[in-house]
Amino acid sequence: xxxxxxxxxxxxxxxxxxxxxxxxxxxxxxxxxxxxxxxxxxxxxxxxxxxxxxxxxxxxxxxxxxxxxxxxxxxxxxxxxxxxxxxxxxxxxxxxxxxxxxxxxxxxxxxxxxxxxxxxxxxxxxxxxxxxxxxxxxxxxxxxxxxxxxxxxxxxxxxxxxxxxxxxxxxxxxxxxxxxxxxxxxxxxxxxxxxxxxxxxxxxxxxxxxxxxxxxxxxxxxxxxxxxxxxxxxxxxxxxxxxxxxxxxxxxxxxxxxxxxxxxxxxxxxxxxxxxxxxxxxxxxxxxxxxxxxxxxxxxxxxxxxxxxxxxxxxxxxxxxxxxxxxxxxxxxxxxxxxxxxxxxxxxxxxxxxxxxxxxxxxxxxxxxxxxxxxxxxxxxxxxxxxx
Amino acid sequence: xxxxxxxxxxxxxxxxxxxxxxxxxxxxxxxxxxxxxxxxxxxxxxxxxxxxxxxxxxxxxxxxxxxxxxxxxxxxxxxxxxxxxxxxxxxxxxxxxxxxxxxxxxxxxxxxxxxxxxxxxxxxxxxxxxxxxxxxxxxxxxxxxxxxxxxxxxxxxxxxxxxxxxxxxxxxxxxxxxxxxxxxxxxxxxxxxxxxxxxxxxxxxxxxxxxxxxxxxxxxxxxxxxxxxxxxxxxxxxxxxxxxxxxxxxxxxxxxxxxxx
Numbered sequence: 001x002x003x004x005x006x007x008x009x010x011x012x013x014x015x016x017x018x019x020x021x022x023x024x025x026x027x028x029x030x031x032x033x034x035x036x037x038x039x040x041x042x043x044x045x046x047x048x049x050x051x052x053x054x055x056x057x058x059x060x061x062x063x064x065x066x067x068x069x070x071x072x073x074x075x076x077x078x079x080x081x082x083x084x085x086x087x088x089x090x091x092x093x094x095x096x097x098x099x100x101x102x103x104x105x106x107x108x109x110x111x112x113x114x115x116x117x118x119x120x121x122x123x124x125x126x127x128x129x130x131x132x133x134x135x136x137x138x139x140x141x142x143x144x145x146x147x148x149x150x151x152x153x154x155x156x157x158x159x160x161x162x163x164x165x166x167x168x169x170x171x172x173x174x175x176x177x178x179x180x181x182x183x184x185x186x187x188x189x190x191x192x193x194x195x196x197x198x199x200x201x202x203x204x205x206x207x208x209x210x211x212x213x214x215x216x217x218x219x220x221x222x223x224x225x226x227x228x229x230x231x232x233x234x235x236x237x238x239x240x241x242x243x244x245x246x247x248x249x250x251x252x253x254x255x256x257x258x259x260x261x262x263x264x265x266x267x268x269x270x271x272x273x274x275x276x277x278x279x280x281x282x283x284x285x286x287x288x289x290x291x292x293x294x295x296x297x298x299x300x301x302x303x304x305x306x307x308x309x310x311x312x313x314x315x316x317x318x319x320x321x322x323x324x325x326x327x328x329x330x331x332x333x334x335x336x337x338x339x340x341x342x343x344x345x346x347x348x349x350x351x352x353x354x355x356x357x358x359x360x361x362x363x364x365x366x367x368x369x370x371x372x373x374x375x376x377x378x379x380x381x382x383x384x385x386x387x388x
Numbered sequence: 389x390x391x392x393x394x395x396x397x398x399x400x401x402x403x404x405x406x407x408x409x410x411x412x413x414x415x416x417x418x419x420x421x422x423x424x425x426x427x428x429x430x431x432x433x434x435x436x437x438x439x440x441x442x443x444x445x446x447x448x449x450x451x452x453x454x455x456x457x458x459x460x461x462x463x464x465x466x467x468x469x470x471x472x473x474x475x476x477x478x479x480x481x482x483x484x485x486x487x488x489x490x491x492x493x494x495x496x497x498x499x500x501x502x503x504x505x506x507x508x509x510x511x512x513x514x515x516x517x518x519x520x521x522x523x524x525x526x527x528x529x530x531x532x533x534x535x536x537x538x539x540x541x542x543x544x545x546x547x548x549x550x551x552x553x554x555x556x557x558x559x560x561x562x563x564x565x566x567x568x569x570x571x572x573x574x575x576x577x578x579x580x581x582x583x584x585x586x587x588x589x590x591x592x593x594x595x596x597x598x599x600x601x602x603x604x605x606x607x608x609x610x611x612x613x614x615x616x617x618x619x620x621x622x623x624x625x626x627x628x629x630x631x632x633x634x635x636x637x638x639x640x641x642x643x644x645x646x647x648x649x
Contacts, residue, residue, distance in 0.1 A: 008586035011462060015576050049579035062579040 005067075005301075012068055016075045019048065025079035031207035032352050037086045046117025051090060055099055059107050060115035066242070066307040070249035070300055077253025081356035082207025084250045089158035089208070090114070092243040093364070094121025097167040098186060100242070101227035101235045110165055110186055122163035124154040124187070124213055125236055131156075132369050134169070135178035135233060139215060141170035141185060146222050148172075148185065150215040153197065158363075160211030161196045163189055167239075168215070169232050176230065184232030186224040193218040204355035241314045243364055245303045248320025251328035251360050252296050258328070258335035258353060259289040265339055276338070285334040292327040299323060315377040322370035325360035332357045389444045389539075389561075391433045392501040393468065394491050394522070395426035397452050397459035398512040411617050422459040425507020425567075427466070427574035432537055432567045433505045434467045434575065440539065445469050447498060451479060451490050457591050465577035465585040472498070476595040483608040484517050490606075491518070492525040493599040500526070503544070504564040508533050519566035529563040535571040552646045 005013070023044055031037055045051055054069040055061025062068065069091060076084035095114040098106060098121075113119040130136035139152025150170055160166070166187045173181040187194065197212030227235040263286060266277035276282050303320050306313040332353045336343040343350035361367045376386035403417030430448065437444040448463035450456045451474040460471035474494050482490065495501055504526075509516030516532075523530030529543075535554065536547035543560040549568065559565070577585075596606065625641065627634045642648045 006586070007458065007461070008583050011458070011465065011577075011585070012579060012582045015465075015579070015582060019576050047578075048576050053579060057580060063583045064579060068579070068583075 009067055009071060012064065013071045013075065015048070016050070016072055020075050020079045024076065024083050028080040028349060028352065031080060031082045035206050036209070037083050037207045041083060042086070042117065045087065051087065051117030052095070052115025053091065055095070055111065055115045059099065060112035066245060066304040067301065069246050070304045073246045073249040074253040077250035078257040081250065081254065082205050085158060085205045085208035088246060088250060089123060090121045092246045093123035093239050094159065094163065094165070094167060096242060097123065097184065097226060097235055097239040100238055101184070105223070106186060106226065114165060119164035120159055120162050122157050122159040122166045123239070124157055124166045124168035126154060126156045127152070128155055132366055134236065135182065137169055137171060137182065139168070139170040141172050141183060141220070147219040148222060150185065150187065150218040150220055152215050154213040156200065157211050157213050158208055160213045161199065161209050165189065166213065167226060169236050172230060178233045180230045182232040183229050184226035184235040185220050186226050187218060187220055191218050191220065203358065205359055240364060241317055242307060244317040244321035245300065245307060245313070247360065247364055248296070248324035249300050251324035252293065252300055254328045254353060254357055255289065255293050255296065255331035258331040259286060259293060261350060262286055262289065262335045262338045282338055285338060289331045289334060292330065296324055296327050315374050318370045318373040321365065322367050322374070325367060328357050328360060389442065389502040391436060391444055391446045391503045391505060392495055392498060393429050393433050393446065393448050393463070394504065394506045394518065395429065395448050395450045395459055395463055396423045396510050397421065397450065397456040398423045398510060401511065408617060408620070420455055420458065422462045423507065423511050425510055425569045428567050428569040428572040429505045429507045430463055430466050430468060431572040431574040435572070436537065436539065447472065449474060449491065449494050451482065451487055460591045461585040462577065464589050465581045466575065467581070471591045473591050473593045474599065475593060478596045478606050481608050483610040484515055484521060485609050486606055487518055488521040488525050490599060490601065491522055493601055494594060495526060497599060500562065502561050504528065506564065506566045508566045508568055519564050523564035526562070526564070529559050531557055531559050531563065532566045534565050534567045537565060
């Protein structure tokens with residue numbers, strides 16, 4: 001067993017780290033205040049291939065696979081969760097759905113510009129009454145000649161208002177339910193009838209927009225059916241399964257940054273005439289962070305390896321998201337405790353990290369859903385089917 | 389134009405602690421990186437190509453341990469076309485004269501260069517001699533500590549440090565140019581090129597026999613005795629007192645140093 005990263009990934013990580021340290025980290029507080037990730041940052045990332053890290057070169061991607069993508073998300077997670085969320089939703093779910101189930105023509109037409117970063121993707125699943133219960137969606141797609149006509153509204157769509165292309169799940173036959181009655185579509189957001197409703201005013205990841213996307217008689221050509229007609233639910237679930245590994249990678253970065261900040265602050269902060277780094281209460285908190293981070297790092301990159309080598313990964317990817325978000329929660333919370341009132345200040349990045357972290361336990365399948373996914377995978381060999 | 393860039397891999401300074409009190413350097417984490425001055429030299433070469441979009445061939449060469457392969461692959465990732473690793477046990481104790489002889493032999497074997505661009509001085513040993521000695525060995529023109537570089541008819545125009553100011557000089561080709569690192573902040577390598585640098589592209593390895601170097605050329609003139617610490621630098625001058633007076637004093641001091649007009 002060799003646990004070292006292949007050399008190309010070591011060099012890639014160094015490049016990404018320099019990039020995020022210089023181009024993203026200095027903007028984190030401004031991004032939070034102004035509620036937007038500068039377009040210029042996305043353009044710079046695109047120029048280095050970072051908007052298409054996992055995809056093969058023939059689709060305009062960087063050829064880095066899930067391993068490369070997890071490295072990108074980990075390094076972004078260390079410096080700014082808003083930027084990580086914009087790029088993560090674009091690559092990890094929006095474009096990923098097209099990569100996994102798109103036809104060769106669809107990949108050339110849509111995935112290439114997405115991977116090159118000249119177009120931005122979003123993923124349209126959640127609705128007012130359908131989130132964890134993804135099969136309960138109400139958006140409909142009705143065949144009309146060579147087109148499908150979409151009606152309905154998606155909510156909490158990351159990148160919704162900046163996306164050029166949205167992969168959308170809609171009901172095509174209500175009688176057939178989740179398996180057979182739901183189809184995935186590739187929708188170009190300049191289509192007539194597509195509009196943005198309200199934008200969420202969130203606690204954290206405030207630089208990443210979360211939009212309501214309204215479809216009013218939006219005509220989508222039949223060539224834009226993504227995957228098999230009626231099998232959209234499977235396309236979306238498969239996409240989410242993979243996406244969870246890289247979400248975990250982002251939380252790993254957040255946890256690492258929290259620990260590093262804690263170590264540095266504990267060395268600098270003096271109380272009772274000595275640095276608080278000499279206090280056992282601080283040792284215990286930092287040691288607990290280190291152990292959980294080590295375990296998480298092993299889980300993330302082993303799961304990336306499973307994905308890159310085409311092995312089953314659903315349980316492990318779910319564990320990445322579940323464990324990662326909870327480790328990040330505990331780490332940023334301990335980091336705030338070590339920083340004291342300073343870390344609670346609106347002007348301190350620990351406060352920003354604390355607010356940014358919380359969503360990772362909720363989005364792309366709540367942690368409760370992750371536990372169900374994991375349990376379902378454990379019971380399935382015994383013939384017990386738990387719907388996820 | 390053929391541009392050859394000699395590069396150097398060094399111990400990553402971020403993994404090193406300097407303990408002045410113990411007169412020792414501790415290596416906490418042994419990691420090696422492409423030295424910043426070398427990166428600036430690669431950047432300067434790439435900029436020559438960017439400016440006119442011409443068919444310039446950019447070749448990176450490095451004298452070092454086999455691990456310098458990584459530095460050369462980073463050079464490929466940044467945009468170099470070819471990479472050569474000059475490595476041999478006989479190079480192990482190379483001082484500046486041996487380094488120069490090996491690099492010059494490699495450049496000759498590559499058919500010479502129109503332009504050699506190197507860092508001004510490496511971040512570890514920092515002698516700043518290799519560029520000038522290389523020019524002497526190859527019989528090329530030489531300009532050091534260059535801040536700006538542009539091609540012009542029959543050669544180059546270079547802006548270099550000159551006392552407390554700058555001088556613009558014309559250089560005929562072939563030439564060796566060493567660049568000031570702060571003047572050529574290196575680009576980030578494209579992710580796809582990083583993957584290709586390890587998966588697709590090759591680094592050619594040459595040893596002493598490939599370079600037809602006999603033992604005479606490989607005999608160092610210098611030998612290592614011991615290392616010691618230089619005296620601590622007296623950093624700056626402190627001005628205290630009434631703000632208006634302090635401001636006047638600072639301006640006067642800067643004028644005396646010829647740092648402002």
